[in-house]
Amino acid sequence: MTDANSASRRADTALAGVAAIARAYAGADAGAAFQAIDDYARLSLAHALCTVNRFDAQSMRVVRLYSSNPQAYPPGGSKDKSGTAWGRHVLLEQQVFVGEGEDAIREFFNDHDAIRDLGLQSVINVPVVYGGACLGTVNFLMPRPALSDADVHAARLAGLLALPAFQALRLEP
Template identity: 40%
Template sequence: MTAPSIYSDIHHAADAKMGIRLFTVMVLDHTNNQAQRVYTSHPDAYPVTGSKPMLTNRWSRHVLDEQKPFVANRTEEFADVFGDHAVINALGCASVVNVPVIDRQRVVGTVNFLDRAKHFSPGRVAQLIALVERHTPKLVEVMQEPVALP
């Protein structure tokens, strides 16, 4: 299975189960302190050529350091850590779940689900975490491959 197909499989499984307006996957480059987008459901707003610096903030402490999923069900809960919150809102999204992909006690990437406000109930969050965990061995494998950008 290729990297795009595993990402697509997770995207479509989550969308079929609960609806997902925006889905992205980021691979982390700890050496260069960058996060590289490698899959997106919205290439115009969030192209796979996009990368961003890995900042130190409450999101990074929660997801990267504590290795826990980040859940925010209103824009106000993530606007301070997502500089692109206006773009997220313009796509009709106001809630987010970022699930870390962990390999040998290190976060190597995140799988990101976004939708309307209050979309991610505790039950839905648990389903998304389980979905990512089921695919973690393959995700870790493909996240180690060099990123081929269009």
């Protein structure tokens, strides 16, 4: 296969991913949007796990809305992030968190054993922010220990793509 053919296939796959996200939003289906965003981001990140969490600022808790591996990380699961460095950095300061290697995973995540058991060695957590408020996070975990700037940019784009779904969920009773 030539480089031109390979590039053309990648572009076609990316366009199909964008179309899937658009269909999910047209159908007002936040869950389908999260799935389509996960699939689209996988083209760039080659991640092994994607989760999406809603942030409850009153309780400093995140609640899982979506998981690409619901057996290991089922939707509905929640974590208390009050008083944690991660919670301060991602949820309050609204900064992307990049954790590379098992030491970083162990330092910042209570479920580090489960993450290790899945063979995951790095993470990018993207806060989804609107109007100065963190609505939640989009999280990507990879089986490789090191990440590139391109990985972080791709994850940030995925977080932006998730914003309409978070906005729609805010409007639900």
